[in-house]
Amino acid sequence: MSVIAYGVILVAYLFGSISSAILFCRLAGLPDPREHGSHNPGATNVLRIGGKLSAIGVLLFDILKGLLPVSVGFYLELSPSEIGFIALAACLGHVFPIFFGFRGGKGVATAFGILIPMGYTISGFALGSWLIVFLISGYSSLSAVITALTVPLCVWWFRPEFTFPVALVCCLLVYRHHDNIQRLWRGQEDKIWKKKKSKN
Known part of the structure; x- marks a missing residue:
């Protein structure tokens, strides 16, 4: 692995460690997402605690943390394995941010961001899969899981050289959703769009 690759991996982790959910909530005067709602510093929880515009900002910033x-x-023409480690580092930074006591989010938006440079077919499949499950179930967590x-299968089909690192990222996502999976199994998980309906 080249010195340049090590440098980009480090920057990817540090950039991923910037918790946009916490920063946007502070700027908007909203409660700390780590202490309210689902206690997850991510776009979905920011939306839960009432910050629609902040949630959009968090979502876009978190996607950029993986995409950039x-x-x-790719621009530096690094090897697939080096790019894979960069992708993993960005997600690890989001999940375990060094700047915020290693208490990060679930990594869904950042993981989506790493897929975009790998091709619109793969990122489109990921977005479509998430949207279909979400529209049917109303569960953001179930959509993510x-x-x-399923994404590693799509990556294996279209960009097999990235299958292993993407599979590692997906394993990290599933692990970060273990509490959600348990709540889904017990029927205690919150539905995002159903909650919105009850307020109208």
Whole structure:
């Protein structure tokens, strides 16, 4: 692995460690997402605690945390394994941010961001899978888990050289959703769009 690759991996982790959910909530005067709602510093929880515009900002920033480092890897013509480590580092930074006591989010948006430079077919499949499950079930967590389980197959089909690192990222996503999986099994998980309906 080249020195440049090590440098990009480090930058990817540090960039991923910037918790946009916490920063946007502070700027908008909203409660700390680590202490309210689902206690997850991510776009979905920011939406839960009432910050629609902040949630959009968090979502876009978290996607960029995956998209930009991996795009740099492609631009520098690094090897697939080096790009894979960059992608993993960006997600690890989001999940275990060094700047915020290693208490990060679930990594879904950042994981989506790493897929975009790998091709619109793969990123389109991931987005479509998430949207279909979400529109049918109303569960953001279920959408993320099912997408994480199916995306590696899509990557293997279209970009097999990235199968292993993407599979590692997807395993990380499933692990980060273990509490959600338990709540889904017990029927205690919250539905995002159903909650919105009850407020109208």
